[in-house]
Amino acid sequence: MLLIHCPYCDEKRPEIEFAYGGEAHIARPLDPSALSDEEWETYLFIRSNARGRHHERWRHIHGCGRFFNAVRDTVTDKFETTYKAGEERR
Amino acid sequence: MSGYRVTGAGRVDRARTVAFTFDGQTYQGYEGDTLASALLASGVTLFGRSFKYHRPRGVMAAGVEDANALVSVTRGPGRFTPNLRATAVEIYEGLEASSQNRWPSLKTDMLAVNDRLGMFFPAGFYNKTFMWPRSFWEKLYEPTIRKMAGLGNSPTEIDPDHYTAAYVHCDLLVVGAGRAGLEAALAEAGSDKRVILIDEQNELGGWALSDPDQAQWLAQSVATLTAAANVRILTRCTAFGFYHDNFVGAVERLTDHLAQPGSGAREKLWRIRAGEVVLAQGAIERPLVFEGNDTPGVMLASAARTWLYRYGVAIGRRPALMASHDSGWQDAFAMAAGGVTISAIVDVRDTVDDALLRQAADLGIAVHLGSSVIGVSGRHKVTGVEIAANSGTGRKRIACDALMMAGGWTPTLHLWSHSKGTIAWDESLGAYVPDKANENVRCAGACSGQMDLGTGVVVPALPTPKDASRIKAFVDFQNDVTAKDIGLAVREGFKSIEHVKRYTTNGMATDQGKTSNINGLQLAATALGRPVVDVGLTTFRPPYTPQTFGALAGHAKDALFQATRKTGIDGWAQDNGAVFEPVSQWRRAWYFPQDGEDMHAAVNRECRAVRESVGIFDASTLGKIEVVGPDAAEFLNRMYTNPWKMLEPGRCRYGLLLREDGFITDDGVAGRISPNRFHVTTTTGGAARVLAMMEDYLQTEWPDLDVWLTSTTEQWSVIALQGPRARDVLSALDTDIDLSPEAFPHMSVRLGQICGVPVRLFRVSFTGELGFEINVPAEYGPAVWKQIVAAGQPYGITPYGTETMHVLRAEKGYIIVGQDTDGTVTPMDAGLNWAIGKKKKDFVGKRSLARPDIVAPGRKHLVGLLTEDPSLVLEEGAQIVADPAQPVPMTMLGHVTSSYWSEALGRSIAFALVAGGQERMDETLHIPMPGAVHKAQVSGMVFFDPEGARINV
Numbered sequence A: 001m002l003l004i005h006c007p008y009c010d011e012k013r014p015e016i017e018f019a020y021g022g023e024a025h026i027a028r029p030l031d032p033s034a035l036s037d038e039e040w041e042t043y044l045f046i047r048s049n050a051r052g053r054h055h056e057r058w059r060h061i062h063g064c065g066r067f068f069n070a071v072r073d074t075v076t077d078k079f080e081t082t083y084k085a086g087e088e089r090r
Numbered sequence B: 001m002s003g004y005r006v007t008g009a010g011r012v013d014r015a016r017t018v019a020f021t022f023d024g025q026t027y028q029g030y031e032g033d034t035l036a037s038a039l040l041a042s043g044v045t046l047f048g049r050s051f052k053y054h055r056p057r058g059v060m061a062a063g064v065e066d067a068n069a070l071v072s073v074t075r076g077p078g079r080f081t082p083n084l085r086a087t088a089v090e091i092y093e094g095l096e097a098s099s100q101n102r103w104p105s106l107k108t109d110m111l112a113v114n115d116r117l118g119m120f121f122p123a124g125f126y127n128k129t130f131m132w133p134r135s136f137w138e139k140l141y142e143p144t145i146r147k148m149a150g151l152g153n154s155p156t157e158i159d160p161d162h163y164t165a166a167y168v169h170c171d172l173l174v175v176g177a178g179r180a181g182l183e184a185a186l187a188e189a190g191s192d193k194r195v196i197l198i199d200e201q202n203e204l205g206g207w208a209l210s211d212p213d214q215a216q217w218l219a220q221s222v223a224t225l226t227a228a229a230n231v232r233i234l235t236r237c238t239a240f241g242f243y244h245d246n247f248v249g250a251v252e253r254l255t256d257h258l259a260q261p262g263s264g265a266r267e268k269l270w271r272i273r274a275g276e277v278v279l280a281q282g283a284i285e286r287p288l289v290f291e292g293n294d295t296p297g298v299m300l301a302s303a304a305r306t307w308l309y310r311y312g313v314a315i316g317r318r319p320a321l322m323a324s325h326d327s328g329w330q331d332a333f334a335m336a337a338g339g340v341t342i343s344a345i346v347d348v349r350d351t352v353d354d355a356l357l358r359q360a361a362d363l364g365i366a367v368h369l370g371s372s373v374i375g376v377s378g379r380h381k382v383t384g385v386e387i388a389a390n391s392g393t394g395r396k397r398i399a400c401d402a403l404m405m406a407g408g409w410t411p412t413l414h415l416w417s418h419s420k421g422t423i424a425w426d427e428s429l430g431a432y433v434p435d436k437a438n439e440n441v442r443c444a445g446a447c448s449g450q451m452d453l454g455t456g457v458v459v460p461a462l463p464t465p466k467d468a469s470r471i472k473a474f475v476d477f478q479n480d481v482t483a484k485d486i487g488l489a490v491r492e493g494f495k496s497i498e499h500v501k502r503y504t505t506n507g508m509a510t511d512q513g514k515t516s517n518i519n520g521l522q523l524a525a526t527a528l529g530r531p532v533v534d535v536g537l538t539t540f541r542p543p544y545t546p547q548t549f550g551a552l553a554g555h556a557k558d559a560l561f562q563a564t565r566k567t568g569i570d571g572w573a574q575d576n577g578a579v580f581e582p583v584s585q586w587r588r589a590w591y592f593p594q595d596g597e598d599m600h601a602a603v604n605r606e607c608r609a610v611r612e613s614v615g616i617f618d619a620s621t622l623g624k625i626e627v628v629g630p631d632a633a634e635f636l637n638r639m640y641t642n643p644w645k646m647l648e649p650g651r652c653r654y655g656l657l658l659r660e661d662g663f664i665t666d667d668g669v670a671g672r673i674s675p676n677r678f679h680v681t682t683t684t685g686g687a688a689r690v691l692a693m694m695e696d697y698l699q700t701e702w703p704d705l706d707v708w709l710t711s712t713t714e715q716w717s718v719i720a721l722q723g724p725r726a727r728d729v730l731s732a733l734d735t736d737i738d739l740s741p742e743a744f745p746h747m748s749v750r751l752g753q754i755c756g757v758p759v760r761l762f763r764v765s766f767t768g769e770l771g772f773e774i775n776v777p778a779e780y781g782p783a784v785w786k787q788i789v790a791a792g793q794p795y796g797i798t799p800y801g802t803e804t805m806h807v808l809r810a811e812k813g814y815i816i817v818g819q820d821t822d823g824t825v826t827p828m829d830a831g832l833n834w835a836i837g838k839k840k841k842d843f844v845g846k847r848s849l850a851r852p853d854i855v856a857p858g859r860k861h862l863v864g865l866l867t868e869d870p871s872l873v874l875e876e877g878a879q880i881v882a883d884p885a886q887p888v889p890m891t892m893l894g895h896v897t898s899s900y901w902s903e904a905l906g907r908s909i910a911f912a913l914v915a916g917g918q919e920r921m922d923e924t925l926h927i928p929m930p931g932a933v934h935k936a937q938v939s940g941m942v943f944f945d946p947e948g949a950r951i952n953v
């Protein structure tokens, strides 16, 4: 079971306290109606499916409840870092 | 010497005899014996029958790696454990063990005929033979194969034992308490580190238990560690898996070794998070591959030494040794020193160290270098071996009553590999050793490849002058895989060791190839003519040894498997005869049968009561979210399809929630309590999902909105009072709320008090009748419920359950998200266009409602269905076709989502998702069901009171 560092609690906690939230840094368009079908498709469905460094969202759902971002290596399953929502992509 | 017990040798307690049975016959051993050592001491050599060929098998190894001697142990009803290794079963007074995979008895096994038919069971036999037709698999092949080939029987009764579990944290975890593990723990004994030392055996020591020279050191070390307050010692505890971030799973066996197990837990699952892990799992000796190497009495040289020095048991009067490694010679010398006559030493090598030869000569042991055993005589017990020079000449027989084999050593890398540590091939060992760590873990002792056991050569299979295609030289003893099978797999084109493994099943038995992986790999590499490192190694996966389901499940069974959520009113429902159904994690009253009514009669009566007078329903399970803050209305406006900003305080609105892809995910009614506060309801099953979705948008997309979300599902008891007399009943209660239709219209909410407690009173209806939902603080729910029931007596107030609720809502065309929708239904598909705020620029899912797939014709629409036969209630889930005469497979238009008998209409009603349904009004469709194909006409979904006159009264 992974240990995940919650940047809000500033503690490493067991994976069962967290919920995975999909790829990170995919902002909802401010005006979806202005998007073409292709652009909307990209936002909705197209993900990087990275082999290696992957930016992803986690939520400390059974802890502080906050969403945060993480960089995890999808090959080794190791977390490189976690950081608060709204911070620059690392 | 009594039997094969050697006087003065071993650690068993001679003062304590233990009686036990094996296959019904009584034997005696000593405390400290395993089932294997006690039976060997009694002269038993035959322990079981092999998996495929039903060949007689004895014990090959002395530890958990043994592949042959699998037994079942029974200790009363439900306490039956198959497939235990006799080498790991500690005997206790009254132990009942039995052999497996034989009929009618171990000595006379009818299925041993498989051995003679061996030519018909080559590698890939099952894949090649039992192919088609499929029905043969279910009816013939599989039952027959399972009967003929297999392990012990599955238990047939529920396990009455209980199992416990604990989380534990430590700075240092040491796995394995042989010399290396003990030294790792001793280095921290008395320090400020929390140390856990675990070992699978009944006492600490590992190989040191088989070496009297280490006995004194061992005793001192164990005393030091036992006295150290910072060291926790767990024996009879198997570290079975190494998971992420130094998380190790281990099972401690608490009672299986006790004559009186008592009422405590049978096993304990330890979930250990360690700062650092030291793996000191040791190494396992490899068998040699030659014809007859599975004969009872052929065993690993190190095992023979363990039987003698740990258990005081000689494996024979005059055993021989077949070696490719120096360590076997040392074992033979140690046996000789213990009084056992060694009849001969055979070594495949042409030369060995002079010191070995001198010592053999001193002991008077005949030595045959450059030679191999090419056959073993005796069926249930070794009576001799045939040897030949590696050139094939000089065949001769050697009389012996047991054969030790010494093929070198394989470091135990299982947990290291679980931890994703890399491995490297060590040519001198002929085995893989740990390379780079992936966690904070290191290997110590023999499992790191550091061994002081001399040298050896790696021989995939011993040379033999015999026709290799006609002999059985076993590689995987438990799955009956021979050297021939691996050669065949390679000839048939399998080049990856992972494929060879699956085709031959080498290493796939319950021992996970502890003794066979490297030999199989060597054979495959030789057959392929490639270096071993190019062929690779199969993956180790947890568990290291088989573990019970009980240990893994722990307390999570029966009522504790999953929490059953009950409302405050649940007890009243139980007292009043409710039949319950599970709805997500809740148990809900399904219907309230009276006087022997069946469900149909009860539901019809409940439906009539609501339509004609008044019914009462526990709606407390509805999800509830308090949405509070200056931006609450703006937030809901962005989340739900409906407009919220103009909703006045005191009014309610039906809300429809989509996912961003445009499909319906939830719905519910929300009331505006004040300008900054909404009471939002969700479906029973959707409460957690909706709150998580709202939090996601609030935290990550719109952090600028000043809104707080709080789950209040369990803070409110919700009593639905429904029916034309609902207002009459409510009026009879003490309340400060004006209930008149003018002051309190449909879709309103009022705050006040009822029966002396605070209330959020909603005027809403999920039945199509005049209705109220009375929200009171949860703890007051049962009391208020009872007062309402009392006040309703003059009107025949009737409690109803979820089934009646479903029927009544279906009569009105109200959908249930998750039943009538399945995650692929849009508001347009469901006929809910009216719930979409047309003037809203955006809400979650809006853009998707214009996606090409969503606006394309031919989508499935939710419609009503009226059967031609009004008494016929369609099956929910039944498929719908346009033409029942079309050839199979038919084009299916959709399926029935909801279907009931409507007491109010005196006929059946149904909803269905049908391709192009809204364009098929009045069309007749066909529903094939078991026995008949039924006709039904497509209709609208509102079957009862389409004008809604009954609500607005």
Ligand SMILES: [Zn+2]
Residues within 6 Å of the ligand: A006, A007, A008, A009, A010, A060, A063, A064, A065, A066
């Ligand atoms: Zn947190």
